[in-house]
Amino acid sequence: MKRFWLFMPLIVALVVGVVLFAGIGKDPTKLDSALIGKPVPAFSLKNLKAPDASLDESLFRGEITLLNVWGTWCPACRDEHDDLLWLAREKNVTIIGLNYKDNRDDALVWLDRLGDPYRTVIYDPKGTLGFDLGVYGAPETFVIDASGVVRYRHVGVVNGKVWEEILLPVINDAQENG
Amino acid sequence: MLRMICFLMAVLASGLSIADVSAVYDFDTRSEEQRYQNLIAELRCPKCQNQNIADSNAPISKDMRNAVYQMMQDGASNEEIVDSLVGRFGEFVKYKPDLDSRTFMLWATPAIAVLGGLFVVAGVVVRSRRAGTSGPALSKEEQARIDEMLAKPDQNDNG
Incomplete structure (x- = not known):
């Protein structure tokens, strides 16, 4: 029994070590979306590029899309913009933009100057759809399957690595189990 | 004089720190306002992680406070309000999961x-306890020697 107590500090250190080790490398600022497995929330908002046209959730039916939340006020959105262009042009990915808490003129200038990776851009100046999607910081990118169901949400910049390692596998899975 | 200035600065500063958060909402009753304060105190800001939405100035917290207020005006119960926010932002926003x-x-x-x-x-x-009751035991011979010593105290006496 005495012997056992001698080993107690070692055992405690090992248990604490395993628990803490499991947390290393996890980013606590990246939260899973509450909407995974649920359809895109209903909305009715204007089209950024065609101010008279209204858009709603049927926009996401028919093919797998990326929904990219961005704004001209968001520096990290500038960082990922070239990668979004690359995805749209080289990889033929359909990207739908959600222009979040922004104003139309700035957003149009941005797309004009930097290039436009989006098939359609939803204009959400008050952030209502963003709120329903649980967006807490742009940029965020959702993978949405052909029936309009959210499959994945990536918080932060999309780049080649994120595409290869995270988004592409989710898209492939959505294609197989669509 | 110096004390007076310090006091005034403290008063001014205390006003500044609460000015933005306590914002603009009107409530019909005192208890409704209390309910609002309790709700925003136990909802967590998804962006700033270690603040509740009552204390946070992040835009998302502002939106969430606004949503809480709107839902209260529409007559939603506390449970409905929290569930609606959890449905959007996940279990994370509850400080009491x-x-x-x-x-x-x-x-x-x-x-x-x-x-x-x-x-x-x-x-x-x-x-x-166990150690206290079973003190060092004496063997029979030792006990006998002690008894002997105690019985004849004069022999050990130096005087």
């Missing part, structure tokens, strides 16, 4: 720690 299989350890750890502590204390107490 529900008890389920994922959060079991979170809730159980304090109880386990307290029980473990009690166990150790009980062990220490029991052991020291």
Whole structure:
């Protein structure tokens, strides 16, 4: 029994070590979306590029899309913009933009100057759809399957690595189990 | 004079720190306002992680406070309001998560720690008691020598 107590500090250190080790490398600022497995929330908002046209959730039916939340006020959105262009042009990915808490003129200038990776851009100046999607910081990118169901949400910049390692596998899975 | 200036600065500063958060909402009754304050105090800001939405100035917290207020005006219960925000932002926004299989350890750890502590204390107490009652035992010869010494105190007396 005495012997056992001698080993107690070692055992405690090992248990604490395993628990803490499991947390290393996890980013606590990246939260899973509450909407995974649920359809895109209903909305009715204007089209950024065609101010008279209204858009709603049927926009996401028919093919797998990326929904990219961005704004001209968001520096990290500038960082990922070239990668979004690359995805749209080289990889033929359909990207739908959600222009979040922004104003139309700035957003149009941005797309004009930097290039436009989006098939359609939803204009959400008050952030209502963003709120329903649980967006807490742009940029965020959702993978949405052909029936309009959210499959994945990536918080932060999309780049080649994120595409290869995270988004592409989710898209492939959505294609197989669509 | 200096004291006066310090006092005035303190008063001004205290006003500044609450000015933005306490914002602009009107409530019909005092209890409704209290309910609002309680709700925003136990909802967590998803962007800033370690603040509730009452304390946070992040835009998302502002939106969430606004949503809480709007839902209250529409007559929603506390449960409905919290569920609606959890449905958007996830379980993360609750400072008091529900008890389920994922959060079991979170809730159980304090109880386990307290029980473990009690166990150790009980062990220490029991052991020291046991040690107290069974002191160093004397053999028969030793006991006999002691009895002998005590019976004839004069022999050991120096005087």
